[in-house]
Amino acid sequence: MQTSLQIPVNLYILLSAVLFSIGVFGVLLRRNAIIIFMCVELMLNAVNLLLVAFSTYLGDADGQVFVFFIMAVAAAEVAVGLAILAMIYRNTGSVDIEVLNKLKN
Numbered sequence: 001m002q003t004s005l006q007i008p009v010n011l012y013i014l015l016s017a018v019l020f021s022i023g024v025f026g027v028l029l030r031r032n033a034i035i036i037f038m039c040v041e042l043m044l045n046a047v048n049l050l051l052v053a054f055s056t057y058l059g060d061a062d063g064q065v066f067v068f069f070i071m072a073v074a075a076a077e078v079a080v081g082l083a084i085l086a087m088i089y090r091n092t093g094s095v096d097i098e099v100l101n102k103l104k105n
Contacts, residue, residue, distance in 0.1 A: 012053035019046035033085050033095040037078065044074050 019042055026039030048067045055063025085095055092099050 009053055009057045012049060016046045016050040016053070019043075019049070031097050033088075033097055033100070034082075036097070037081050037085075041074060041078070044070055 023039040023041075023043035023046060026042065027036050030036055030039065048070055051063040051067050051070075055061060055067075088100065089095050092102075
């Protein structure tokens, strides 16, 4: 006896939209740079979830390959971004984005 539990694509779209919205609101409303990075990662993972869902639904592996590319870019972004934030924290004692406005002058 084979049981197949199929989750409809609509639920993946809904979950991805919710995660992406949380990420957008986090980027727009928070002032801590680390939390903003986490919200960007949340948005990227929402897109990854949608790519994998549609890739599986359509039976095409291109979306899953693209997810690996996005994950590699996100890992590089985190490595460089956290290094920059660590240096900013070392020099200013804060990761508040208002403090980062000092870099303009």
